[in-house]
Amino acid sequence: MNPLEVLAAEVPHLQHSFDPAYVIGSGSFGLTQYIFWMIICFLITLAVVIVAGKKLTLVPTSKFVNMVEYGYEFVRKDMGESAIGHGYQKHIPFLATLFFFILISNFVGLIPGCKTPTGTISVTWALALISFVYFNYWGIRAHGGWGYIKSIAPSGLPAPMVPVIWFFEFISMVLRLLTLAVRLYGNMFAGHMVLGIFALATSVFIQCAIATGNVAFGLPPVAWMLFLIAMYALEVLVAFLQAYVFTILSAVYISLATSEH
Amino acid sequence: MGEISLGIAALKLVGYGLATMGPGIGIGIACYGCCVGSARQPELAGRLFTNFIIGAALAEALALIGFVLTFIV
Numbered sequence: 001m002n003p004l005e006v007l008a009a010e011v012p013h014l015q016h017s018f019d020p021a022y023v024i025g026s027g028s029f030g031l032t033q034y035i036f037w038m039i040i041c042f043l044i045t046l047a048v049v050i051v052a053g054k055k056l057t058l059v060p061t062s063k064f065v066n067m068v069e070y071g072y073e074f075v076r077k078d079m080g081e082s083a084i085g086h087g088y089q090k091h092i093p094f095l096a097t098l099f100f101f102i103l104i105s106n107f108v109g110l111i112p113g114c115k116t117p118t119g120t121i122s123v124t125w126a127l128a129l130i131s132f133v134y135f136n137y138w139g140i141r142a143h144g145g146w147g148y149i150k151s152i153a154p155s156g157l158p159a160p161m162v163p164v165i166w167f168f169e170f171i172s173m174v175l176r177l178l179t180l181a182v183r184l185y186g187n188m189f190a191g192h193m194v195l196g197i198f199a200l201a202t203s204v205f206i207q208c209a210i211a212t213g214n215v216a217f218g219l220p221p222v223a224w225m226l227f228l229i230a231m232y233a234l235e236v237l238v239a240f241l242q243a244y245v246f247t248i249l250s251a252v253y254i255s256l257a258t259s260e261h
Numbered sequence: 262m263g264e265i266s267l268g269i270a271a272l273k274l275v276g277y278g279l280a281t282m283g284p285g286i287g288i289g290i291a292c293y294g295c296c297v298g299s300a301r302q303p304e305l306a307g308r309l310f311t312n313f314i315i316g317a318a319l320a321e322a323l324a325l326i327g328f329v330l331t332f333i334v
Binding site: 078178182183186248 | 307308311314315318321322325326328329
């Protein structure tokens with residue numbers, strides 16, 4: 001009984017568990033597991049913000065309210081004020097919603113048995129589309145329709161270069177939609193896949209050690225387990241970092257769209 | 262036909278691996294610059310970090326395009 005062969009046979013089952021399986025309904029209408037967990041994350045986000053909002057005091061005393069206020073301050077100071085600058089106040093509700101939803105989604109996925117809603121491309125695509133429409137809307141409001149189209153190319157270029165640079169800047173702007181979506185999806189999906197592989201390797205090697213009675217097979221699971229713990233710690237960091245990166249990039253894109261060139 | 266499609270699938274993975282190398286080096290250099298800059302002038306660390314994130318996002322876009330191309334080509 002070779003544990004590596006057993007592991008190779010088990011990996012398709014692991015991949016299959018990442019498919020958007022139906023929780024309710026089937027075929028063309030229903031609720032996949034990712035959307036199911038997305039609704040749960042919506043409800044958690046709503047509950048956290050409403051409960052913290054009800055208990056607001058001038059000097060926060062409860063630990064929970066303090067934590068939520070710290071998160072809000074983080075969005076306001078580190079993302080809004082430093083990335084957008086002048087006139088950042090009106091974008092804070094949007095950025096804070098994005099940050100809290102993505103953060104809670106990523107952390108829910110780290111609990112064993114739960115699925116991260118951001119681990120599917122459709123949810124991250126929707127989030128990226130919301131961000132894309134939002135910063136273009138504010139760009140058009142700040143410059144006017146034609147002014148915004150012109151402002152995509154930086155000013156002060158020699159006249160023959162303007163169409164070329166405009167074209168490349170336009171491609172780069174449309175690619176923001178793709179990169180925002182794929183960055184979040186790729187990081188969460190690949191991270192959970194790596195965690196799954198290490199967890200699977202641990203259990204397969206232990207089973208093989210028990211089945212064959214060979215003590216030498218008992219040593220690798222210890223290493224796999226240590227790797228798993230290290231990767232889990234890294235994933236906790238990545239879960240926070242990806243929420244931060246998504247939000248700060250949205251803030252930077254808003255500032256690029258609305259600023260005067 | 263099976264071997265050809267397997268070869269194409271393997272080449273996609275090799276291509277994605279090659280596509281990650283450039284952005285990896287680029288983000289490494291950007292992180293180095295950010296660390297050195299904020300060690301010299303800690304008061305600028307916040308703005309440097311924002312610029313680092315923007316630069317890393319631009320470099321990472323190439324790797325992400327490679328990742329997408331493995332699915333769609």
